[in-house]
Amino acid sequence: MPGVAAPSSIIRVASVVGALAIAQSIVSGAAFQALPALLRAHGAAPETLALTSLVMCPWAAKFAWAPLVERWRRPGDGRWRDRSIMLAGQATVVAAIVAIGVVGPGSVVWLVAILVTAATASATADIAVDAYAVEQTPTGRRGIATAAQVGGSYTGFVAGGGVLIVLVGIAGWAKGFLLLATLMVLLSGSALLVRRPVRRVLTPARPSLATAWRNTAVRQGIALTLVVQAGTRLAQALTPAMLVDAGIGLPGIGSLLAAGAVAGGVAAVAGGWAVVRFGSTPVIRLALSLQVLSIGVIASATMWDDMALRVAVIVQSVATALGTVGLYADLMGRAAGDQPGVDFTIFQCADAAGAVLLGGAALMMASRIGFDTTCMIAATVPLTALLPVTILSHTHRGDSA
Structure with a gap:
């Protein structure tokens, strides 16, 4: 990429990306796991809890302001503003978490408003993080960066969900959120590792959504994202209810989903190694095959005992992690142009929109x-995705490892 500084050490890049992925996913874990449980325990009505779904909106819509962030991040005068964007975003998130601890569980509307603010700041910082990862990850080591990103996301979701619930249960509402804010400060410090030499950056065009859409690799990347993630998004919506219908109690379901998250984090690390060793496409194919198997077992729940279902749910988490690592490694190659922050953000927004719609x-x-x-219909989706994945992977000749 012309005008871009030489790639940084993969260890430094993975450390920054992994730590900030944990910090960013803490917001999602708090919104979708911890707060609904904590507020329900304080007597909130189910329809009130539905407001927490608004927290997803900034993540689905951040493509709208990605070009502005990208222009400010790379002004073309030799300065790099990645670190400033990351630190400003994380500082806002820390302040929001402290504010939630101060406000308390009495006002759900205020809590959701604060969380939406935190999600907007986190999503904005993520634009800079993704661009930094794309530009600074050495060719052939993208699997390591994506493993750090996906593994960090799993870890952060668990920290913002189950761990936060435990903290609040032990230390109380205010102290629990203060402890979480302290963890966020420590994680955010990883942005200080971002170092860029002052070097003039040649930007042939202003970053824009139109430029992204004219790029064939970006359009194919959007299609690849939707194809690879379709089965996962369908299964994620159906699995909890299927487990309830199978007679597994709520505590058992909670423990099972937590175990799946841990397995997914381990699979993300293994997937990163596999991408470096074999490339992204074989890893995606393996993930799709595991999806067919696991979703099929879940679909025929009445034919299996509890243990088979539990194993299938964990395998589904592993398949999701592997597929995401392989997919993101491929997408990093497609976004390695003149506006990586915009291009990669579009891929993520396509994934988020697909999750909501599917x-x-x-x-x-x-x-x-x-x-x-x-x-059972959902189980056929990853099977039918194998051919499109092969076609879309072959039409993109960039390095995807």
Whole structure:
């Protein structure tokens, strides 16, 4: 990429990306796991808890301001503002977490408003983090960077979810969130490792969404994202209800999902090694194959005992992690142009939009034809994705490892 500084040490890049991925995913874990449980324990109505879904909006819409962030990040005069964007975003998130501890559980509307602010700041910082990772990861080592990113995301979601619930249960609301804010400060310090030499950057065009759309690699990357993640998004929407129908109690489901998150984190690390060793496409194919197997077992829940279902859920988490690592390694190659922050953000927004649309569609379909039938249909999706993945991978000749 012309005008871009030489790649940094992969250890430094992975450390920054991994630590900040943990910090950013803490917000998601708090919004979608911890706060609903904590607020429900304080008597919040189910329809009130639905407001927490608004926290996803900044992550799905950040493509709209990605070009502005990218222009400010790379002004072309030799300065790099990656670190400033990262630190400003994380400082806002820390302040928001402290504010949640101060406000307390009495005002759900205020809590959601604070979380949306934190999510907006975190999503904005993520634009700079992704661009930094794309530009500074040495060719052939993208699997390591994506493993740090995906593994960090799993870890952060667990920290913001189950760990936060435990902290609040032991130390109380205010102290629990203060401890979480302290952890966020420590993680955010990784941004100080970002070092860039002052070097004039040649930007042939202003970063924009139109420029991204004219790029064939970006359009194919969007298609690849939707194809690879479709089965996962359908299964994620259906699995909890399927487990309830199978007679597994809520504590058991919670423990099972936590175990799946841990397995997913381990799989992300293994997936990073596999991408470096074999490339992204074989890892994606393996993930799709595991999805077919695991979703199929979950769909035929009445034929299996509890242990088989539990193993299938964990395998599904492993498949999700492997698929995401392989996918993101491929997408890093497609985003390695003149506006990596914009291009990679578009891929992530496509993934988020797909999650919302496919998850809603799956639940609507289940209400009409039943969970078993809908889940069985979902099991065929990753199977039919194998051919498109092969075609889209072959049409992109950039290095994807």
